[in-house]
Amino acid sequence: MPDSVKKPEWDLVIFDCDGVLVDSEPLAALAFHNVYARHHMPIPDGTVAKGVGMKQADIIRLIGDLTGHYLPDAAQDDIWPETHRVFSEALQPCDGIAGVLERLKAPRCVASSSSPQRIAFSLEKTGLINAFAKGEIPALYSSTMVKRGKPAPDLFLYAAEKFGADPARCVVFEDSPFGVEGAVAAGMTAIGYTGGGHTYAGHTEKLLEKGAKAVYSSWKDIENNLL
Numbered sequence: 127m128p129d130s131v132k133k134p135e136w137d138l139v140i141f142d143c144d145g146v147l148v149d150s151e152p153l154a155a156l157a158f159h160n161v162y163a164r165h166h167m168p169i170p171d172g173t174v175a176k177g178v179g180m181k182q183a184d185i186i187r188l189i190g191d192l193t194g195h196y197l198p199d200a201a202q203d204d205i206w207p208e209t210h211r212v213f214s215e216a217l218q219p220c221d222g223i224a225g226v227l228e229r230l231k232a233p234r235c236v237a238s239s240s241s242p243q244r245i246a247f248s249l250e251k252t253g254l255i256n257a258f259a260k261g262e263i264p265a266l267y268s269s270t271m272v273k274r275g276k277p278a279p280d281l282f283l284y285a286a287e288k289f290g291a292d293p294a295r296c297v298v299f300e301d302s303p304f305g306v307e308g309a310v311a312a313g314m315t316a317i318g319y320t321g322g323g324h325t326y327a328g329h330t331e332k333l334l335e336k337g338a339k340a341v342y343s344s345w346k347d348i349e350n351n352l353l
Contacts, residue, residue: 133352136232137291140282140314142179143238145301148248149220150213151178151324157209158185164204167195175324179302181239181275210247219252220321222345227257230353234258235265237285237298239275239305242268265289277304279312286312297352301325303336310337317352321345 144150155174162169173192177185182205190196227234236258238245245266249255258264267285269275286293298309301319309316318333318341330341342348 134295134297136297137295138286138289138297139230139232139234139353140237140285140296140298140309141234142298142300142302142305143236143240143245143248145178145220145322145324146299146319147220147223147236147254148252149218149323150248151175151301151322153212153216154209155324157205157212158189160212161201161204161208162189162195162197165197165201167193167197169193169195175326178324179239179276179300179304181269182241184275206241206244209244213248213251217248217251219254220319220345222321222349224254224257226345226349226353227254229349230257232353233289233291235267235285235289237267237281239269239281241270242266276302277307277311279308282309282312282314286314299348300333300338303332306333306336306338315339317342317348319343319345319348 141147158174159169169189173189177188186197186202236245245268255264258266267281269281272280272284274280282298286296293313296314298314298316299319300306300309300316301322306316306318316338318338320329320341320343333341
């Protein structure tokens with residue numbers, strides 16, 4: 127645990143959703159594989175993981191660039207129903223996050239590359255959605271709400287604006303290099319999280335290279351040091 131990271135008072139705590147709040151990345155990758163296979167476009171294992179942190183359209187474009195398989199526009203509508211199916215069967219919250227959210231005093235929100243529908247379903251399925259109530263509407267922000275997705279800073283700046291928060295006093299929890307890069311570009315403190323089921327050798331190093339202030343694999347350690 128880095129001694130240099132102390133417990134400051136944050137104007138806003140921003141959580142990515144997939145791989146940070148919910149352990150969804152392996153399931154989301156399975157949904158992509160299933161849809162591509164259904165359309166006779168098998169993709170190699172690990173391909174989808176290269177797009178973790180990107181919005182769906184950018185992942186589809188990346189898969190095409192890497193494999194030559196460009197999913198037809200009409201077929202892209204199959205991805206959410208398949209994702210919903212696998213999430214319904216197996217989605218779980220990341221270990222320890224529920225208690226952290228219960229004890230957290232600071233304002234908080236979600237800023238995710240996923241669609242609003244997927245964010246809301248993921249948090250409802252795992253029982254976390256009430257932790258993000260901001261008035262009557264949960265504070266859930268999607269890359270569909272801004273012009274550019276991660277690694278651009280747009281989504282994080284949008285979230286800060288909604289709360290009237292100073293970006294320099296915001297902390298962002300991210301599992302992806304793209305997300306960390308976007309948070310840093312927004313002038314926020316980026317903290318890496320590697321406790322999801324999709325973590326890999328070199329994960330910590332990649333997050334640090336993109337500018338993460340620190341990287342943790344446990345929500346208990348994050349709470350003890352930062353929240």
